Amino acid sequence: MAQTRPTPVKKVRLWRWRHNPLRRHSDCVEAWIVLATWTIALVCGLLAGFAADAAMQDSLAARRAAVHSVSAELTRNVDSTTNVSTDGGATVWGTVRWTAADGTTHTGLTRVDPSSTAGTPVTVWIDNRGALATRPPSGGDARGQSALTGALAAAGAVGVVLCCGRLARRRLDRRRMGAWEAEWERVGPQWRKKMSG
Numbered sequence: 738m739a740q741t742r743p744t745p746v747k748k749v750r751l752w753r754w755r756h757n758p759l760r761r762h763s764d765c766v767e768a769w770i771v772l773a774t775w776t777i778a779l780v781c782g783l784l785a786g787f788a789a790d791a792a793m794q795d796s797l798a799a800r801r802a803a804v805h806s807v808s809a810e811l812t813r814n815v816d817s818t819t820n821v822s823t824d825g826g827a828t829v830w831g832t833v834r835w836t837a838a839d840g841t842t843h844t845g846l847t848r849v850d851p852s853s854t855a856g857t858p859v860t861v862w863i864d865n866r867g868a869l870a871t872r873p874p875s876g877g878d879a880r881g882q883s884a885l886t887g888a889l890a891a892a893g894a895v896g897v898v899l900c901c902g903r904l905a906r907r908r909l910d911r912r913r914m915g916a917w918e919a920e921w922e923r924v925g926p927q928w929r930k931k932m933s934g
Contacts, residue, residue: 763913767906774902778895786891793883801873804862809835811857815849827851833859837867845869 815831831849836842847861847869864870874882 761913763909763916767909770902770905770909774898774905778898778902781898782891782895785894786887789890790883790887793886794879797874797879797883801879804864804870804873806860806862806872807835807837809833809847809859809861811849811853811855811859812844813855815851815853831859833861835861835863837863839867841867843867 810833812832812834815829827850828848829851830846831853832844833847833849834842834844843863845861845868847859849857849859853859862870862872873879
């Protein structure tokens with residue numbers, strides 16, 4: 738005996754948009770909510786991402802413009818056994834001395850190689866007041882930071898819009914369930930009479 742397979746059900750795309758006697762008004766409203774949600778999420782995500790990327794690039798460019806490198810020298814041998822940091826290679830804190838553009842001599846602590854000895858030249862970054870500053874990110878690092886910031890801002894904006902769309906659909910579902918319950922309250926007794934009679 739031959740075994741028959743059930744015919745697969747064909748999925749109808751965009752069914753909410755087609756004219757159909759079973760389509761309810763709420764189905765059409767839900768279709769518009771979904772379309773609006775995805776459109777707004779795409780636009781807001783792109784705008785937020787590009788705006789955050791540009792703001793971060795401007796901020797990092799201003800940071801790079803506010804500091805400059807100067808040559809300094811280590812004032813004494815460093816103790817290579819204390820405060821070793823592995824951030825970007827093994828470094829220790831060492832005291833350095835440099836001369837500012839106005840001729841004044843300054844000293845400060847900066848990260849240096851553990852094998853450095855007194856008199857070793859060191860490049861340090863100072864701000865416009867002459868105080869030590871952290872090294873600004875290079876062009877590639879800055880681009881990576883700004884791209885990551887833009888991606889996170891875009892993801893956040895898309896997430897907010899999608900959550901708002903989901904809340905709107907949930908509210909629509911509650912209204913739809915309420916309408917179904919009211920309809921059943923009206924039609925249910927008639928069905929019970931037919932079933933029992």
